[in-house]
Amino acid sequence: MAFPGADTVALRIDYTGGFVPPAFNLTRLPAVSVYADGRVLTPGPQIMIYPPPALPNIQEQRISTGDVQKLVDLAVAAGVGKSGVDYGTPNVTDLPNTRFTVTTPDGVQHTEVYALTESMDNASGLTPAQQDARKKLLDLVKAVTDLQGTLGASAVGTSTQYVPKKVAGIASAWTAPGDGTSAGPEVAWPGPALPGASLGEGLGLGCVVAEQEAGAVLTAAAKASAITPWTSGGKSWTVGIRPLLPDETGCESLGK
Incomplete structure (x- = not known):
């Protein structure tokens, strides 16, 4: 077809x-x-x-x-x-x-x-x-x-790393790990200002999508962990980084 x-x-x-x-x-x-x-x-x-x-x-x-x-x-x-x-x-x-x-x-x-x-x-x-x-x-x-x-x-072709054109960041207020694990140094967030658009009342989650800044986000995230404190707007954030797949357009594509 x-x-x-x-x-x-x-x-x-x-x-x-x-x-x-x-x-x-x-x-x-x-x-x-x-x-x-x-x-x-x-x-x-x-x-x-x-x-x-990360x-x-x-x-x-x-x-x-x-x-x-x-x-x-x-x-x-x-x-x-x-x-x-x-x-x-x-x-x-x-x-x-x-x-x-x-x-x-x-x-x-x-x-x-x-x-x-x-x-x-x-x-x-x-x-x-x-x-x-x-x-x-x-x-x-x-x-x-x-x-x-x-x-x-x-x-089946050789497996290679997927390089997205857009990267979503799911942001929440950063808190120190309760188990004492070191989160490492703060890193300046290179994408759109956090936390972005709210993902629902009471969730405490925002979402941004980096397109022009996608390369910078990927480069920074490659050196970060899931608990790295990202700084934006004078605050620290935990950011779940989600490369968007070819059919996904933005935050509205996630969690459906």
Whole structure:
């Protein structure tokens, strides 16, 4: 099929909700984003240190547009966008939903399933039919997150660091870590003035988007941690740094 443009999301798997802080939900990355032109963006390995790096590791690979369509077909065959499918609700709480998005000739289709990655057994409260419907989606997740196994090693380009055109900063008032961990020196925030537009009453969170300053933000963030105090307007801020993906336009794209 012909997609509307190169930045169209042909297929995406991401997570929503769950018992997590609002800032985490706003900066959470999709598990995989497949674009119409063959770009595939995924979170890369993250160094296991505390405090963690300020910048997330986002990797970019390339596949053919024909293989993009193969993945879309796999998603449709797995039931993404199909109405009337009963996935049930397992007997667990506070877990995220797995959301599938696929672009088809009939438009953008969504399927969202609660606690999809939880083990399915007789104690889950799910019927055999519900477990089977969930398995189809789990198999899809495995196929899309193992492109070399699904499409063949030669069909998948070398993984490189994704370089965004825009970077969002989710700002909150900085407080010293309660465990005594050193946050390091203060760093002048090189992007738009913090905290930016409010993300909701009572959340204490603001959002800014650096476009012209994106390079400066990325350079500074590469040397910072998740608890680095950033200074702006005479105050110190904690900033969750979220590179925007090709289809994302600004703060309104986050946490949907």
